[in-house]
Amino acid sequence: WSRMHNKIIEWLEHRTGIQTAIKNFLYEDIPASSGWHQVIGSMAVFFFIIQVFTGGLLAFNYAPTPGEAYNSVKYIMTELTGGSLIRGLHHWGASMMLIIVVLHMLQVFLYGSYKKPREATWMMGVVLLLITLAFGLTGYLLPWDNRAYWGTVVTTQIAAQAPLAGPYLTRLLGGEGSVGNVTFSRFYALHTVLLPPFTMILIGIHIYLVRKHGVTPAVNDTAPRRKFFPEQVFKDTVGVSIAFLILFMMAVFARVPLGRLADPTDTNFIPRPEWYFLFLFQTLKFFKGPLEAIGSVVLPGVAVLTLFLIPFIDRAPLVRLGKRTFAFTFAALALIAWTGLTTGAIVTTPKTTEADETAPGAESLQAWQQLTPEELQGLAYFQKEKCKACHPGAGKRGIGPDLTQMIPAHRDAAWMIPHFKNPAQVVPGSSMPPVQLDDAGLNALSAFVLKLTPQNEQGLLSAPDFAVQGALIYQSKHCDACHQIAGAGKKIGPPLDGVGQHRDRAWLEKHFVDPKSTSPGSMMPPYKFTAQEMDAICKYLLQLPKAGG
Numbered sequence: 001w002s003r004m005h006n007k008i009i010e011w012l013e014h015r016t017g018i019q020t021a022i023k024n025f026l027y028e029d030i031p032a033s034s035g036w037h038q039v040i041g042s043m044a045v046f047f048f049i050i051q052v053f054t055g056g057l058l059a060f061n062y063a064p065t066p067g068e069a070y071n072s073v074k075y076i077m078t079e080l081t082g083g084s085l086i087r088g089l090h091h092w093g094a095s096m097m098l099i100i101v102v103l104h105m106l107q108v109f110l111y112g113s114y115k116k117p118r119e120a121t122w123m124m125g126v127v128l129l130l131i132t133l134a135f136g137l138t139g140y141l142l143p144w145d146n147r148a149y150w151g152t153v154v155t156t157q158i159a160a161q162a163p164l165a166g167p168y169l170t171r172l173l174g175g176e177g178s179v180g181n182v183t184f185s186r187f188y189a190l191h192t193v194l195l196p197p198f199t200m201i202l203i204g205i206h207i208y209l210v211r212k213h214g215v216t217p218a219v220n221d222t223a224p225r226r227k228f229f230p231e232q233v234f235k236d237t238v239g240v241s242i243a244f245l246i247l248f249m250m251a252v253f254a255r256v257p258l259g260r261l262a263d264p265t266d267t268n269f270i271p272r273p274e275w276y277f278l279f280l281f282q283t284l285k286f287f288k289g290p291l292e293a294i295g296s297v298v299l300p301g302v303a304v305l306t307l308f309l310i311p312f313i314d315r316a317p318l319v320r321l322g323k324r325t326f327a328f329t330f331a332a333l334a335l336i337a338w339t340g341l342t343t344g345a346i347v348t349t350p351k352t353t354e355a356d357e358t359a360p361g362a363e364s365l366q367a368w369q370q371l372t373p374e375e376l377q378g379l380a381y382f383q384k385e386k387c388k389a390c391h392p393g394a395g396k397r398g399i400g401p402d403l404t405q406m407i408p409a410h411r412d413a414a415w416m417i418p419h420f421k422n423p424a425q426v427v428p429g430s431s432m433p434p435v436q437l438d439d440a441g442l443n444a445l446s447a448f449v450l451k452l453t454p455q456n457e458q459g460l461l462s463a464p465d466f467a468v469q470g471a472l473i474y475q476s477k478h479c480d481a482c483h484q485i486a487g488a489g490k491k492i493g494p495p496l497d498g499v500g501q502h503r504d505r506a507w508l509e510k511h512f513v514d515p516k517s518t519s520p521g522s523m524m525p526p527y528k529f530t531a532q533e534m535d536a537i538c539k540y541l542l543q544l545p546k547a548g549g
Contacts, residue, residue: 470540
C-alpha cells in the first residue's frame with residue numbers, strides 16, 4: 001500500500017505539481033507577531049464557502065419566478081427535511097459574513113496594513129466588502145414576501161436618485177414602473193450566477209496578494225519567522241469552528257420569518273431594509289426633497305471613495321499599534337455614528353402585525369389552495385378576459401361594480417351565466433362585451449367570481465401560474481370524473497387531496513405515462529403530456545393540501 005500511495009502522489013506531483021503547491025502554501029513563512037488576530041480573514045473565506053454551499057442546497061428546491069418563489073421558500077421552511085435549518089444557515093450566514101468582513105477591514109485599518117506595498121490588497125478588500133453588500137441586497141428580494149418586495153421598491157427608488165446614472169440604473173434593475181418579473185430575474189441572476197464566480201476570482205486574487213507581500217509584521221518584530229503550519233492553521237481552525245458553532249446555534253434557535261406573499265397593492269406596508277442598511281435608511285431622514293440624492297448617493301459614494309483612497313491619503317510610515325491614535329479615533333467615531341443611526345432606525349420602526357407564515361401553528365393554506373380545480377380554471381378565464389380592467393377590486397373604483405361586494409351577496413350562477421352571455425340584455429345599458437366561452441367555461445368563471453370576497457381577493461389572484469395551468473389540464477382531461485379535490489368530483493378513484501405527502505414527482509410522472517406500472521389493476525388510461533403540461537400538472541397536484549387541512 002505504501003508503494004502504491006507513493007506512486008499516486010508522485011504521479012499527481014509530476015502531472016499537476018499539487019504536492020509542491022500545498023507545501024508552499026502550508027509552510028510559508030509568517031511573522032512571529034502573527035496570531036489570533038489573523039484568523040478573521042480565514043473566517044471570511046469560510047463563511048463565503050458556507051453561503052455557496054447552503055445557497056446551492058436551497059436552489060435544488062427553489063422556483064426562481066415571483067409567486068412560485070414564495071411558495072417554494074414556504075415549502076422549504078415547512079415541508080422539506082432540514083429545509084428550515086439550511087435557510088437559517090444561509091440567512092444568518094449572510095449577516096455573519098458581513099460582520100466578519102467588516103471586522104477584517106477594521107483590523108487591517110487599525111494595524112495600518114494597507115500601507116505600501118499592500119495598497120492593491122486593501123483596495124481588493126474594499127471591492128469584496130461592496131460585493132458582500134451586493135449579495136445581501138440582491139438576495140433580499142428572493143423570498144418574494146411583502147417585506148422583501150417593498151424593501152426592494154425602496155432600493156430601486158434610491159438607485160433612481162443617482163445623478164446622471166439614475167435612469168440607467170433603474171432600467172438595469174428592471175425597476176421602471178414597479179418591481180416585477182424583470183427585477184426579480186435580474187436580482188436572481190446577479191445573486192446566483194454572476195456574483196459567486198466573480199467573488200471567487202477576487203478572493204483568489206486577494207489571497208495571492210496577501211501571499212505575495214506577506215502578513216504585515218508588527219513594528220520592530222525581529223523575532224525569527226515561523227511557518228504557517230501547524231500553529232497558525234490550528235488557530236484558524238479554532239476560530240472558524242467557534243464562528244460556525246455560533247452560526248449553527250442561530251440557525252436552530254433564531255427562526256427566519258417569512259411574511260405573507262408580496263402584495264404590490266399593499267401601500268400601507270412600511271418597508272425596512274436589512275439591519276446592515278438601516279444606518280443609510282436613517283440618514284435619508286435628514287435630507288428632504290431635492291437633497292435626498294445627497295444622503296442616498298453622494299455621501300455613500302464619498303465614503304466608498306475614501307475607503308479606496310486610504311492607502312494614498314495615509315502615506316506615513318508604519319508605527320506601533322498603540323501610537324495609531326488617529327486611526328482608533330476615526331474608527332470609534334464611525335462606529336458611534338453607525339450605532340446611533342441604526343438604533344434610531346430600529347426605535348422608530350413601527351410595530352408590524354404581519355404574521356410569520358411558516359411559524360408553528362400559523363395558517364398553512366393560502367387562499368388559492370382552497371379553490372377547486374373548476375374554480376382555478378375560472379381564475380384562468382378571469383385573467384384571460386381581463387376582468388380586472390373594469391372590476392379593479394375591493395375598495396377601488398372601476399367601470400364595473402366591485403365583484404367582492406356585489407356578487408357573493410346578491411347574485412348566483414343562474415344570474416351570472418346569462419349575464420356573461422348577453423350582458424346588455426340582463427343589465428340594460430351595460431357596456432360589458434359578451435364572454436366568448438362555452439357553457440363549461442362560463443360555469444367555471446362564475447364559480448370563481450362567486451368565491452371572491454374583500455378578504456381573499458388578493459390571495460386568490462396571487463395563485464401561481466403552475467397551479468392555474470395544472471388545474472386547466474386537470475379539467476381538460478376530465479380527471480374529476482374519477483377523482484376528488486376539495487370535495488369536487490367523483491369517488492371512483494382515490495381523492496387527490498394531500499397526494500404530495502405520500503407520492504413524489506417521479507411517481508406521478510410514471511403513473512401518468514403507465515398507470516398500471518404504479519397501480520396494478522388501475523383503469524386509468526395513460527396520458528401523453530408535453531414536458532410543460534407534465535411539469536404543471538405534477539406541481540399542481542403536489543401542492544394540494546390534505547382534505548380539511
